[in-house]
Amino acid sequence: MEVYPSMFQIARDKNSTIAQNRCGNSWSVVLRRNVQDWEMGSLLELLANVEKYKTNDTCADTLLWGRNNSFTVKDCYHHICCQNQIIELWPWKLIWKTKMPTKIICFCWIAAHEACLTIDNLNKKGLELEDKCCMCQNSPETINHPLLHCAVAKDLRNMFCCIFGLEWIMPQNVKEAYASWNSWRVDKSIKKVWVMIPGVIFWGLWTERNRRCFDGISTPNHSLKASCLFLLFSWVNLTPVFSTEQFLDFVSLLVLV
Ligand SMILES: [Zn+2]
Structure with a gap:
């Protein structure tokens, strides 16, 4: 079908089996009309290719x-x-080979495919919604805006860059963000935390966006940053934060040497 589309087009039975195209010990491809001159090359090539395969007439014709x-x-x-x-x-490994909860991994995968139900995407599906970001109220909510280009997103991302002492050039989309974040070489000791940072940023922003859109509740930026760090801590240690000392130890471990 894909290799010889012109032959597939004129096959009498497109679902025919190998046996139905054999006659004795030779091939007999059944077509619904005579082959035109310009199709002859394709037919000869097809026959030359299938000739290489040995058939066993004593076995039933099955799909393998x-x-x-x-x-x-x-x-x-x-x-x-x-x-x-x-x-x-x-x-895909940057998303699927992390210790984040499956729900978050699936969300990041959807975000990387630019398939989140942002206003931009919903309008493409035929809804007529006012195209305005509910976090900054300043820009249309395009596919990558709430996760990358919104002022709230920049502020959250800057916090992580400050912790690590880095400067991050604005990525165009989620896929590029993953690629650029993981292009930094970091010590093995923080690698498993490092790979989850884009995910915690995207998830924190998306849940905040939904809270503002659907519940009318707005989290102050400093609380949003703290909740993302708490979330990251809980993913790494598989436990919520129980004490300030424990949490501060975790943050100090993140700083790049
Ligand atoms: Zn915005």
């Missing part, structure tokens, strides 16, 4: 998958990746 004849999601994913460079280049 891969080398081990069994379907696996991993094999299927690799097959799709081979055909699509974009999937191959996607930094």
